Amino acid sequence: MRILLATDAWEPQVNGVVRTLTRVIAECRAMGHEVEVVSPDQFKTFPLPTYPEIKLAVGAYEPVQERFKSCEPEAIHIATEGPIGLAARRICVDWKLPFTTSYHTKFPEYVSARLPLPLSAGYAYMRWFHGPSGRIMVATPSMQEELAKHGFRNLSPWTRGVDTDLFHPRLPDEPDVYAGLARPIWLNVGRVAVEKNIEAFLATDLPGTKVVVGDGPQREELILKYPEAVFPGARFGEELAHYFSGADVFVFPSLTDTFGLVILEAMATGAPVAAFPAPGPIDLIPGSNAGALASSLDEGLREACLKCLDLDRKVVRAFAERFSWRACAEEFVRNLQPYPEPEKTRFWRRLRRLARLRRRSAQA
Structure with missing residues (x-):
């Protein structure tokens, strides 16, 4: 079927939302679906205040409307709550088109960590945004429970996957990216930002060396505050996989993620994961x-980190192998709820007729 996917998170952003969407789209296309993506790289943009790596689209409504008309989608998914997501939502509500959404980011918590706004305001906006959605796709059972407590309805599971070919246990001929550093190596990978709670990891008393791979607005502050830690910057592809596979333990201190793809990526290389009991x-x-x-x-x-040193890395890898991107994409497609063929055909035929009438009126 033809799927239109609207997202404010897209390449060159580097985060779990972008990785999830790009992999799921690739899998959907491999299964024979046609996927039309509406993303920020197709618009004029401006940097998000306090987070310049994220670009927000300007004047999205009319161009998104034209994309709807040209695509005539059989299913519509709105992945994010920014300008593009808002434009797509408005069109769906005005035209009475069924659509689905997904809850990738704990947006209220992120905003409260950066601005003096109460959580209640953030959740009020999110309930408004997702309210008309036929299904809100959520990555984990604990997030479903948490959102249900905040008054969200129509919640459906949508798990995640991992590339077990790229992320694999360290091979003998692979470079040692930690050469010269004291063991054990405690690794964190992701955006270096206040909402990721990285300071809780860096302040933990642990033997060996702490390594933080990634970039973000808090990086320079943490480099100055924790000079004994290593900050190699952002890494990608095979080089990133080497950082995972060479680490003794992956430490995930975030309290605001809805899943944490890096958890599975670390486990796929055999690195056990220490974390707080968060979604x-x-x-x-x-x-x-x-x-x-x-x-x-x-x-x-600290106790969780030290326990991980005793875990069998082969068992860790075997657990990660249960998660595939194909299964993730199949679940996504099942959740889409494409509207019935007669209604779909009738709607787009009526829309084309209205467009022709408008053009004739304009010419007259």
Whole structure:
């Protein structure tokens, strides 16, 4: 079927949302679906205040409207709550088109971490945005429960996958990216920003060396505050995989992620994961023998890290192999709820007729 996907998160952004969408789109196309993507690179943009890496589209409504008309989608998915997502939502509501959304980011928590706005305001906006959605796709059971408590409805599971070919246990001939550093190596990968709670990791008393791979607005501040830690910057592809596979333990201190793709990427290389009991880790780690959770959301990270040193890396890898991007894409397609063929045909025929009448009126 023809799928229109509207997203404010797209390349060259480097984050879990972009990785999820690009992989799912590739899998959908491989399954024979036609996917039309509406993304910021197709518009004039301006940098998001306090987060210049994220570009927001300007004047999106009319161009998005034209994309709807030219694509005539059989299913519509709105992935994000920014300008492009808002434009697509408005069109769907005005034209009475069914659509689905996904909850990738704990937006209210992110905003509250950066601006003096209460969580209640952020959740009020998110409930308004996702309210008309036929299904809100959510990555984990704990996030479903949390959103249900905040008054969200029509929640459906949409799990994630991992590239087990790229992220694999370290091979003997691979370079040692940690040469000369004291072991054990404690690794964190992701955006270096306040909402990722990286300072909780850096402040934890651990033997060996802490390494933070990534870039972001808090990086320079943390480099100055924690000179004993190593900050190699952002890494990609095989080089990033080497950082994962060479680490002794991956530490994931975030309390605001909805899943945390880097957890699976670390596990796929055999690196066990230490984390707080927040959405994502609490859904993946218990009973997996692939990591350890802290005792609470603010204590016990050191003990979880040290427990991970005793875990079998082969067992860790085997757990990650249960997750595939094809299964993720299949679940996405099942959630789309394409509208019935007669209604779909009738709507787009009526829309084309109206467009012809407008053109004739303009010519007259």
